[in-house]
Amino acid sequence: MILKGSQRGGGQDLAAHLMRTDDNEHVRVHELREFASDNLRGAFKEAEAISRGTKCRQYLFSLSFSPPESARVSEAQFEQAIDEAERRLGLDGQPRAVVFHEKEGRLHAHAVWSRIDAATMTARPVPFFKNKLVALSRDLYLDHGWDMPRGIAQAGMRNPTNFTLAEWQQAKRQGQDPRWLKAAVQSSWQASDSGAAFSRALEEHGCFLARGDRRGHVIIDHNGEVHSLSRVLGTKTKDLKARLGDGEALPSVEATRKALGERMTPALKRHVTESREKFGKASALLGDAKAEMTRRHRDGRSKLDQDQKRAWDAETQARAARLPKGLSVIWHRLTGKYQEVRTQNEAEAKASRERQAEERQRLVDRQREERARLQVLFKELRKRQAEELLELRRELGRFFKFSRGLDPGPAQRREISLGLRLER
Incomplete structure (x- = not known):
């Protein structure tokens, strides 16, 4: 665990x-x-x-x-x-x-x-x-x-694509998988040996290197969201400066966002919006199915709790009725009968608690198996969405690179034109 x-x-x-x-x-x-x-x-x-x-x-x-x-x-x-x-x-x-x-x-x-x-x-x-x-x-x-x-x-072998709660919440607000950004930035970092090479590698993933107000080097994704580079890489600030410099020559966050807005053509924005809407509709259908299943499962557990409580109350009354009352209690204590009945009641109560716990566990297991089948569909949808968004970001990166006058070549130019439908 x-x-x-x-x-x-x-x-x-x-x-x-x-x-x-x-x-x-x-x-x-x-x-x-x-x-x-x-x-x-x-x-x-x-x-x-x-x-x-x-x-x-x-x-x-x-x-x-x-x-x-x-x-x-x-x-x-x-x-x-x-x-x-x-x-x-x-x-x-x-x-x-x-x-x-x-x-x-x-x-x-x-x-x-x-x-x-x-x-x-x-x-x-x-x-x-x-x-x-x-x-x-x-x-x-x-x-x-x-x-x-x-x-x-083994200490020190932490998965580099793991993320903090703050990173997860930021990615959740954007509707994207936080692991994608970490993987993209870390691969760019490992493949580059200078600040210029790192910046070019980031642009191929639709990200930009900028100068933060307080955090030194930051990354701006194609949505204009700001991410701390040291946090994404899990690297100390001094190590970043050793390769990238102090960052004073980099454009500010606002300047980078402005340039990004100018280069994000309506066709590009429409392509991103269409992709999100398509998967949003599919996710909504699965969400409705999950909501209905959750309601049904909650009702089933509530009914079981009520049935078990009624059964427990009835059994408790029956056990209490076995115990002697009045003066007969003295005789039963002297003969040991009182302790026998009490021991029997305690054993039955324990068995009843264990039986009810097993009943509840069986119900929960059945419901979790049903929920797991629905979760497979969620995972498949998320996988398809992640693959499409990853390819979209790559196309955005190629387009950004091309739009700056860095011609990626005829084959990639045709791919940009067809994939992003720039002819509209």
Whole structure:
């Protein structure tokens, strides 16, 4: 599992985030331990109230558990991983909330602990938690026999096309895959040995090198969006300056955007718009199917919860009726009959909880299998869109290069004319 943890405050914001049903298809509060409240907001308010008696501002520790896409992990296995994380982080016995999310057919979990020890009114320290989580993540991959990511198997082997949350959110606003930009920029960087060569290589991908206001060298894509070059490459600023210089000779962001707007002809803009609209319509159809499936699955789980609650209440009443009442309790205690009935009731209650958990797991597994089939269609659509957008960006790069007087040759010129329909 990929484990990501952080110390934080802002319990109400975190509760709102964890309970979002617009971004997740299914959300379920699995556990609220050592909290008086029966809901997430109330539980985090309790943790915040206790923290007011200390100087601790980051009174929560939040940890997410994300298994591989192909893995089928049960809730019991998540619980084992959460318990082990709690032990290694030194948060044993602290108030804890566990929330399960399902998104695109994948189950992942979030665990949140209060760091405040109510007995001593001090915050539990969580030193070196990143190293501890990497070690636990490595053990989980080995225990389950999953293929281990390079960055976990060996430090320093992180996938260079991985991206941060900020990069993902920026790409999501643009409607593009953030991995494309990283791959394009990194390949251009590796294939060039100077600033001029790097700039030309970027233009072949429809990107431009510019001078940022505060971030030094930046990249502007064909949409006019600005990206930090050091962040995209994962390189220090001083290493960039060693190859590219200080960037003072580069055009500013505004000048680059203006030049880009002048070179983006109506035909080019129309071609980009048509591509997005085509895939937007196909995606909307799949989105409608997903929404209907999500509604149906939620209804099925809600009905099961109601049926199980009625069954549990009826069984609890039947077990309570076995226990003696009045003066007969004394006789049953003397003869040991009371303890026998109580032991039988506890065993039946445990068996009932396990049976209901298995029923729920079977329902969830069936629904996830159905959702996985729909997700295959989503992936196929995204793959086709990514391939078409990649080719479109390459054509844009060739056109930008040609429009600056750098003739790419007859064959590519014909491809530009036909692919981008410049004859309109």
